Amino acid sequence: MYILILALSQAVGFLSLWPYLRKSVDMVPIRSLNLIRHIRPSVTLLIPQIATQIYLQLNKTMLGSFEGVQAAGFYDNSDKIIKMVLAIVTATGTVLLPHVAHSFADGDHVAVRRSLVTSMHVILVVAFPMAMGLASIASPFSVLFFGGKFAVVGIYMAVESIVIVLIGISNAIGIQYLLPTNQLQAYTTSVVIGSVVNIILNVPLIGLFGTMGAVVATVVSEAAVSLYQIVKVRKQISILRLFAETWKYFVSSIIMYIIIKLIGQGSTMGVFEIFGQVIVGCIVYVSVLFILRPKLLVSYIVSFREKH
Template sequence: MKTIRNLFYNASYQLLITLIPLLTQPYISRVLLPKGNGIYTYTWSIIQYFVLIGDLGITLYGNREIAYHRDDKKERSRIFWEIEILQLCTTTISVLAFFIFLHFDHQYFTFQLLQIVWLIAQGIDISWYFMGLEDFKKTVLRNTLVKAVSVILIFVVVKTPADLWKYILIQGGAQLLGGLSLWPYLRGSVERVSVSVNGIIKHLYPAFVLFIPNIAIQVYAVVNRTMLKQFDSTVSAGYFNFSDSLVKTILSIVTATGTVMLPHIANKFSQGDMRGVNNSLYRSMNFVSAISVPLMFGLAALSMKFAPWFFGHKYNEVGELIFFETPIIVLIAWSTVVGRQYLMPVKRIRDYTISVTIGAVANIIVNVPLILAVGASGAAIATVISEALVTAYQVFAVRDSLQIRKMFTGQWKYFVSGLVMFVIVNFISSRISMTFIHLGVEVFIGIIVYTVGVMLTRAHIVDEVRRLVRARFH
């Protein structure tokens, strides 16, 4: 029940951060205009490389190590302080590297400098500690409050394109306050312990091992925006950012399971319960497929009409980008299960690293010709190609330790139900105007069609829901 409760908390938070862009992006797209949004996208993409250096794999490593030792308060306290001191050191180095970068790159200097708040926030972020304890309630409640305040500030403070600097500070400031708000909860959870330089340094290598795949992940998560600015235009970078952000926002509902299940599976692995690890994985794969497939088809069906209505008439191109990019909802959902919920907890970091490296290299290789040929649409297509390669390699890597057929048994039922839903919703969308009421009706019809489809085909998710209901009321 604890895992279900954590899924509820994390899913609730993911729903919140899904709704926040739905509130702010239509406003920001119209106020800052394509140029302002393009500048924000480009400068944000640059700071994320330095945030990556500051993180150095510590977020994933710390989450896993706390999960391994969560029942020993003294040991987890020692691990916490050693890892956090290491994080402060790596962040300091990253800050210095960022100032060196600014010395040589003066384009959008002021906006670049303001983005440094994201980097400072990285240094004091201890969410990995509470995730390792599977204590998601604290992080969710505090971050919910911070996000709510940031939304209010955006509507109150950001009024014209000249307020871009305020928007940057609000976005970075929300991250900083979210990190600071978790520190009071350490009281009673960790003890004062003595730490040594050697104790701190010993975490450097295993964290760095996780840093390598993080580099690759960041490359194909951020490099598209940077390359679009270099090979096409700043405006195209803004278009792609809105498309990618919306798709990833919808995707976050699904990938919430990865954050919850990683410490849960890591703990089972530390106890030698491989049967429990595998069973959790099979059930998780079924769950994410049942959710991600309708999200993919539903968003694709609505994309062309939704984008100009949601972002404004100057953003027609975003609808096409969303349509091209929707397959990553399913692909990343699958790779979250295989990579984040299996390969990482059972310490198969090499396979995970190879998979994301393949994705990063492929993304860079295909990005240039595709962007030069079709602009921002090329970046969207490149994203899908790279994610497909990541997922394919991860599935290939676990073929000897997991039953691949069992992982994907019955998946066709979700795709058939989703495809029927796509045809119906797309038909309706093409014949009516996009309004808030019409959107609600289309979403409702899509849910009904998909639900009927999975029930008629007797998909596995139906049995899972029945099992959970019985467990809850008996």
């Protein structure tokens, strides 16, 4: 029944889009679609998705087998919160992929590289404070959101929050550059490497450290994906240019993290207290960014002034 509800709800959601197509798309004869020629690239895109799902599910399965259902539940709850935050960070990939693909099809490689650099900076300027911010409030948030018996989830969330930055990087390079520029093999290889690293590390780390071992394996596997992709594109685009302003985002996030932790010491944390910490964290992060003056921020301010 659960599976049926999930399947039908998604099917209804997809079908609801069809009426809007009538005004934009004409009926095309099936014979003119040439479906066979699209099978190979579709399968190529399917492989990394399968590999990703395998190691994402294996984490919980192996935890359940080695440590029990409770350990798997702790990991699952931590992972769900991280994935919710990640949806904001990776949204740019969905938006920019068609734009980059169009520029690549037109032969405008300069625009493709410029889009990647801009996208990377936008992702990192958001990913760093989200990762540090979530890590700073992870403990009180887990108690408030899940209950006192799930207090340990906060520790796992704080460590796993690192993947927000790592997946942000791999999303920019993989989804927004490798895929639109038809480098499917490099993208697929990176994801498969992440899956293999995760599976290999899970066995010893879960045995030694339990749920924390699975969290560490996840972080290392995502780091492997990002590192491989960076190595693959190092001759196509300047890595220094790609990460030129990263230290400013990192320093701003660290200062934000320290201040949030200091504010939260010795106080009972409720909804309003956590919300207040989030607001203070945002103010601190933006203020430090204005002091460090990253080029991305300066260019947007100049552009805004010129328009207004």
